[in-house]
Amino acid sequence: MKNEGKSAQRPDNTAFTQQRLPAWQPILSAGIVIPGFLIIGLAFIGIGIGLFLTSQTIQVQEMDYTGVEKDSPCFRCTIPSNLNCTCEVTFSLSTLFTGPVFFYYGLSNYYQNFRRYGVSKDYNQLTGDTRYFKSRSPEEDCSPYSYDSNNNPIVPCGAIANSIFNDTFELYQIINGTKKQVPLDGRGISWWTDYNIKYRNPSPVNGSLAKAFDGTVKPINWPRPAYELDLTDPNNNGFLNQDFLVWMRRAALPQFRKLYRRITDGDYAAGLPAGNYSLTVHYNYPVLSFDGRKKVVFSNVSWMGGKNNFLGLAYLVVGSLCVVMSVVMLVVYAKFKFSDDDDA
Amino acid sequence: MKLIGATAIEDKLQDGVAQTIEQLTKAEIKIWVLTGDKQETAENIGYSCNLLREEMNEVFFVAANSPEEVRQELRDARLKMLPDTEEDKFLIPETILGDTPKVVEDENVNGDYGLVINGHSLAFALESNMELEFLRTACMCRTVICCRVTPLQKAQVVELVKKYKKAVTLAIGDGANDVSMIKAAHIGVGISGQEGMQAVLSSDFSFAQFRFLQRLLLVHGRWSYLRMCKFLRYFFYKNFTFTFVHFWYAFFCGFSAQTVYDEGFITLYNLVYTALPVLGMSLFDQDVNAGWSLEYPQLYVPGQLSQYFSKRAFVMCALHSWYSSLVLFFVPYAATYDTARDDGKDGADYQSFALITQTCLTVTVCVQLGLDLSYWTVVNHLFVWGSLGMFFILTFTMYTDGLFQLRPSSFAFIGTARNCLNQPNVWLTVALTAILCVLPVAAYRFFYSQISPTINDKVQYRPAPRPRRTRLTRRSTRRSGYAFSHAHGYGDLVTSGRFLRRHAPARSMGLISTGRSPGFKPTGRSAGYSPVGREQNPKQKVEPTSLQMFRAVKDTSF
Numbered sequence: 001m002k003n004e005g006k007s008a009q010r011p012d013n014t015a016f017t018q019q020r021l022p023a024w025q026p027i028l029s030a031g032i033v034i035p036g037f038l039i040i041g042l043a044f045i046g047i048g049i050g051l052f053l054t055s056q057t058i059q060v061q062e063m064d065y066t067g068v069e070k071d072s073p074c075f076r077c078t079i080p081s082n083l084n085c086t087c088e089v090t091f092s093l094s095t096l097f098t099g100p101v102f103f104y105y106g107l108s109n110y111y112q113n114f115r116r117y118g119v120s121k122d123y124n125q126l127t128g129d130t131r132y133f134k135s136r137s138p139e140e141d142c143s144p145y146s147y148d149s150n151n152n153p154i155v156p157c158g159a160i161a162n163s164i165f166n167d168t169f170e171l172y173q174i175i176n177g178t179k180k181q182v183p184l185d186g187r188g189i190s191w192w193t194d195y196n197i198k199y200r201n202p203s204p205v206n207g208s209l210a211k212a213f214d215g216t217v218k219p220i221n222w223p224r225p226a227y228e229l230d231l232t233d234p235n236n237n238g239f240l241n242q243d244f245l246v247w248m249r250r251a252a253l254p255q256f257r258k259l260y261r262r263i264t265d266g267d268y269a270a271g272l273p274a275g276n277y278s279l280t281v282h283y284n285y286p287v288l289s290f291d292g293r294k295k296v297v298f299s300n301v302s303w304m305g306g307k308n309n310f311l312g313l314a315y316l317v318v319g320s321l322c323v324v325m326s327v328v329m330l331v332v333y334a335k336f337k338f339s340d341d342d343d344a
Numbered sequence: 345m346k347l348i349g350a351t352a353i354e355d356k357l358q359d360g361v362a363q364t365i366e367q368l369t370k371a372e373i374k375i376w377v378l379t380g381d382k383q384e385t386a387e388n389i390g391y392s393c394n395l396l397r398e399e400m401n402e403v404f405f406v407a408a409n410s411p412e413e414v415r416q417e418l419r420d421a422r423l424k425m426l427p428d429t430e431e432d433k434f435l436i437p438e439t440i441l442g443d444t445p446k447v448v449e450d451e452n453v454n455g456d457y458g459l460v461i462n463g464h465s466l467a468f469a470l471e472s473n474m475e476l477e478f479l480r481t482a483c484m485c486r487t488v489i490c491c492r493v494t495p496l497q498k499a500q501v502v503e504l505v506k507k508y509k510k511a512v513t514l515a516i517g518d519g520a521n522d523v524s525m526i527k528a529a530h531i532g533v534g535i536s537g538q539e540g541m542q543a544v545l546s547s548d549f550s551f552a553q554f555r556f557l558q559r560l561l562l563v564h565g566r567w568s569y570l571r572m573c574k575f576l577r578y579f580f581y582k583n584f585t586f587t588f589v590h591f592w593y594a595f596f597c598g599f600s601a602q603t604v605y606d607e608g609f610i611t612l613y614n615l616v617y618t619a620l621p622v623l624g625m626s627l628f629d630q631d632v633n634a635g636w637s638l639e640y641p642q643l644y645v646p647g648q649l650s651q652y653f654s655k656r657a658f659v660m661c662a663l664h665s666w667y668s669s670l671v672l673f674f675v676p677y678a679a680t681y682d683t684a685r686d687d688g689k690d691g692a693d694y695q696s697f698a699l700i701t702q703t704c705l706t707v708t709v710c711v712q713l714g715l716d717l718s719y720w721t722v723v724n725h726l727f728v729w730g731s732l733g734m735f736f737i738l739t740f741t742m743y744t745d746g747l748f749q750l751r752p753s754s755f756a757f758i759g760t761a762r763n764c765l766n767q768p769n770v771w772l773t774v775a776l777t778a779i780l781c782v783l784p785v786a787a788y789r790f791f792y793s794q795i796s797p798t799i800n801d802k803v804q805y806r807p808a809p810r811p812r813r814t815r816l817t818r819r820s821t822r823r824s825g826y827a828f829s830h831a832h833g834y835g836d837l838v839t840s841g842r843f844l845r846r847h848a849p850a851r852s853m854g855l856i857s858t859g860r861s862p863g864f865k866p867t868g869r870s871a872g873y874s875p876v877g878r879e880q881n882p883k884q885k886v887e888p889t890s891l892q893m894f895r896a897v898k899d900t901s902f
Contacts, residue, residue, distance in 0.1 A: 019634070021628065021721040023720050023724075024720040025719055026718070027718075029805070030790075030794070033786065033787075040779065040783070051769075102684065102688040106682075111600075112694070113597040113598075113694050114598045114602065115602035123753040126752075127749075189689065190690075191689060191690070191763050193758060193759025197745045197748065198748065198752075249690055250693060250694050251690075251694060252692055252696070252697035252698075253677065253680070253681065253697070255681070255682065256682070258690060259690060301685075301686055301688050304686065304768060305683045305691055305767065306682065306683045306691075307683075308679065308681065308683045310679060310681070311773065314675065318779065318780055322783065325787055329790060332791060332794050
């Protein structure tokens, strides 16, 4: 009886309960750390060189057209009373700008990442759910861009939609004094998932998209309602307008670029040849009130995206530091190891 | 009279008691004995388990009948140990601001001293006007044995030490008379056995043999402290890093309290992505295995000095987090500044940035945990890689079409994972941040272990020890483990140890042993005997290894 009682109270003698599980016990020994740092350093230097060289091959042409200085071409458009103003920015390319060339517009000092701005949209509306056109979903945060002054519901509601960028551009190449238009392609500039899943148009009523928006009004700052955003292409209207989708994907930082068009067709499929160019800007978007700046950017891309020297330089710096560190560690290890041996 | 016979009761010490006490003493643990036995029994027990030793400078006996005598005896003892101390000066801060308790600091004395005090004197010594005097004297001694104490006095002694010393107390006992002491101490240990289960029922830990205390403290106690400290430091690190990133982002989002991460990530970060790995670390981690922990009790000292988690350790952890958060924000910031995807479309939008930062953070804290873990069991592997895998699985799941169509406003990040994580420069950013956060820590630890290695570092390089039978190192052979309850007379003769010599050849002369101890004289103070003079037996010298002479202990972890 005593033996039974003793063995019943005895704790389990398994490897798990007695903390004897087999384990891998890595130690930060010199044999692992020093070669490890060296290998990582060399690998990073290699990657850094690759990134840096790639970034150097990317061509970028940036032009600020806000019109702050009096002698800039778009200065007269900054005067508020000048509506439907058009200005012209000229630039020249010294070498072939290899295609496909991407045409971005850039804004700075523009906080699309502001929290209150970022929540000001209605996801349910934008999936084409007409139940949310007139009545609001409980978590709707669109105010004060939710109803207009006559209490009509705004579709699409919210500050993000309302502040859509509405400057338009036309690009001409100047050949022998004549302007030749460069075709700009605006199809497929937004993410595939945005275009196909996240944003859906409401179902057309009697075959007409416009009728689906009955009883609602356009956002206050829009020139035309949503179903008329693109008069040239009937597929590019409603919530599926590519420029609208690009704008709704709000930026992370106060200085950002958004894709406007691509230059891939016709004579310019290989890129923009060297020469003089003229950019006609239909200046509608006011940014000077909050000290913002507007610019256009022409860029080509590579496997690592747009031009960004930081990643290449960072890899080079970290790689060199690792190599230096491994040498220092070797010295320290040798010094202290041999001094220990001398003592012992 | 005709001698018919003799009766005796043998109450032997358990196996391994002396060796346990020796190991615990090496671990800088002070051991006091509180027993209800008589003085000579307690003394004998003290000698037989190496608490009192022949080579001690002196053993003081306090057995007086009045408070003044007790005070005088305590003072005499103290002055003998530290001759130049002042009479009434106590090393306690006199002015008490607020509720900070008075603490009696340890004083260093030259030589080993022992103190034996009986219950009657203890009753006087524990009064409020003499308790500090008693504590001070007792703490100067290497060993304190209180004999003839009542259960209440046992608890009072423990509480005295708790109150006035910056120490953790552990009380171990096996009988019902030890219950009050067990309950009074910080940690109570009950030995289940012959005397019943009362001690066990009132204790925090219980086992069957005293020698298991060695394993409890030096192996499991030490591991527990290590695990707890590593857990705390890592937990603070991962949460501070997670939070400080928002601080940096505030400068770039107009101070609008915009979170850098997706809300789903914020919910799941502490719940799913980083909960299990740190739990695995705090359950299974071992820096030094059990064999070496028992072999080198000095490994126990960092826990006593609170070295692995102190104010300094916390500040270092906060600085590490601050640096990590700088890297974790500004590297993705610079990498996504004015960039695009490899097909020219937007890559610097808020949702991609959030996903990049999330991925960088999760991978970095995972790698940092991998650096902290020194004992990778199967469970740890499962937890760490499983959590990292869960991060990717859940991220992809939350950003799928199906969930978005179910509830658009909650799953607004749809498509982000697919569009962002197929970019090579995103993965290069993740790798860069992880390396930049973790390699400085690895380098720092390496330099520390090379320039000022702690005993942990040295022990880790050795293979696991072979379990060997430890021999009982008996220093003195004059003492026996037997006590005779006898008053004056030839009881002293019998107990002089003449008949007991372990290694000398037995010259059988009947009852008495060979050899005699010179310089023996009965003191007659309290029906016992006290060790006078030194019997210079060749004691077994334990040759110190290089590790045993190692004293300075430094912080082993970052």
